[in-house]
Amino acid sequence: MSTSSSNVDAIGRDAALDFVLALRRRWADTVYPQLRREFDAAPGAPVDTLPTYAWFAWLERGSQQMLWRAVGDAIGAGDRRIPPATGPATATLDPSLALPAWYTGCDIHVQPGGVWRDDESALVYELGAKLVMLGENDDYRFHRLFVETSVPTRAYRRIVDFGCGFGKSTWPFKALFPEAEVIGIDLSAPCVRLAALRAGERGLAVQFRQANAVASGLEAGSTDLVTSTMLVHEMPVAEIGRLFVEAARVLAPGGLLRFLDFQRTGDAFRDLAMVEHGRRNNEPFMPLMMAADLPAMAQSAGFVNARWVAFDERAQGRLGELAWPTRAEWHFPWAVLEAEKPA
Ligand SMILES: C[S@@+](CC[C@H](N)C(=O)[O-])C[C@H]1O[C@@H](n2cnc3c(N)ncnc32)[C@H](O)[C@@H]1O
Known part of the structure; x- marks a missing residue:
């Protein structure tokens, strides 16, 4: 043989x-x-x-x-090229968009070339993201759990997912709220194209747009829910401030903000491990984000009831307070930043 x-x-x-x-x-x-x-x-x-x-x-x-x-x-x-999307999802690119230096200046997550350089970058990111959660995110359960447990069931007209990557954080919004217009926004053109391809393969009519989330180009007051997953820890704190202002601008009165990210736990060892993780995993802004008072920043941008709540991806998802169950192995201190625009 x-x-x-x-x-x-x-x-x-x-x-x-x-x-x-x-x-x-x-x-x-x-x-x-x-x-x-x-x-x-x-x-x-x-x-x-x-x-x-x-x-x-x-x-x-x-x-x-x-x-x-x-x-x-x-x-x-x-094949290292992303084929054009053929399903109901669309990709709108902005060739004139200037990518910020803080974004291009660092190979995020130690991925050579980052997630934005070419088609291969997005495809490598897609496969790496599948593997990196150590088998805990089969069929993207983690993202579904966020939507199912952290987002109130309502008749949303428009939902916007900032920093959508190749779309895995965006799909569950369209799946759970099929009547809503769902828009994913990302700086990376290859990610936006891959997101449209993959959403189309799932039969999900999502619009993906290349834009900087802090200047999204969306109409003021046009949106009922703004969300992000694993975005804010990748942004400098000043940019997060701009993101809150943009989120407040695009939301309609009574609209909701839900950002899934990380928070300090108060456990000195765990918090130190996260600071060092930021350094070793090329996520330079993560420790700064975790040290900043994001609820206060959200309130300054006009939100009310801004608070972090813990999220446990291996249990029921949103935990309702800022406390996590004890677990011996290394794992992320997931948390959801929740806020509302006054009605
Ligand atoms: C860790 S990935 C998360 C992707 C996706 N939300 C998910 O859960 O799979 C962060 C994404 O945010 C994008 N990003 C970072 N800063 C951004 C900004 N200012 N505007 C839009 N997208 C941004 C990156 O290109 C990347 O795709």
């Missing part, structure tokens, strides 16, 4: 993906709890003097670099 060289290559690519995923699991469920035990046993000791720290830190960044290499090889072996 002979094995073709392309089969051997494919087996090698699968093995690389399996290896890096196993490595990330052990980092999360074995190395992180060990470092925590050392941290708790040595109050006041700088974390980088603890015996497991060097392993923890190296594995965090090294496994992420390996992940992108393995995913890049898997995508590079296939």
Whole structure:
């Protein structure tokens, strides 16, 4: 029996993906709890003097670099172009849009070239995003849970998803509120095109537009719900301030804001791990966002009842207060920023 060289290559690519995923699991469920035990046993000791720290830190960044290499090889072996969308979803690009320097200046999540450079960037991001949540987001359950538990059931006329990426945060809004006009906005042209392709494949009539969320081009008062998922921690704090002003502008009176992101937990070790994660995972603005008072910023932009509530993707989703169940392994402190525009 002979094995073709392309089969051997494919087996090698699968093995690389399996290896890096196993490595990330052990980092999360074995190395992180060990470092925590050392941290708790040595109050006041700088974390980088603890015996497991060097392993923890190296594995965090090294496994992420390996992940992108393995995913890049898997995508590079296939067709690297995004075909035009043929289903009911649309993509509107803005070739004159200037991408901000803070956005292009950093390979976010250590993904070489970021998510915006070319078609391959978006395809690599799509596959990487599927793998990076360690199998916890099969069929994008996480995003569905956010919509199902954090968004009140209403007759929304228009819903806007800021920073929609390739659309996985946007699809559940259209699925749950089919009568609403649903618009996804992103800076990345390849992501916008991929989002329209994938939404179309699901039969979802979503409009995807390339724009900066802080200057969305949407009509004032045109929207009943503005949402974002994993956007604000990628933006400088001053830009988040502009985002609240834009959200308040596009919302109709009584409209809702729901941003899913991260918050500080008050657990010194966990919060420190998130600050370091921001550094090692090329998310330079995340610690600044987590230290800023976003509810106060939202209120300054005209929102009321602005508050963070915890979100647990492995349980019932929105938890209703800012407290999370205890869990030993490394995991994100998900939280939803909720606010309303006065009626
Ligand atoms: C971590 S991804 C999340 C994507 C999507 N919401 C999801 O949950 O899969 C963040 C996205 O925000 C986009 N983005 C960052 N800053 C933006 C801005 N100012 N305006 C529009 N999109 C932005 C990035 O291009 C990226 O696609």
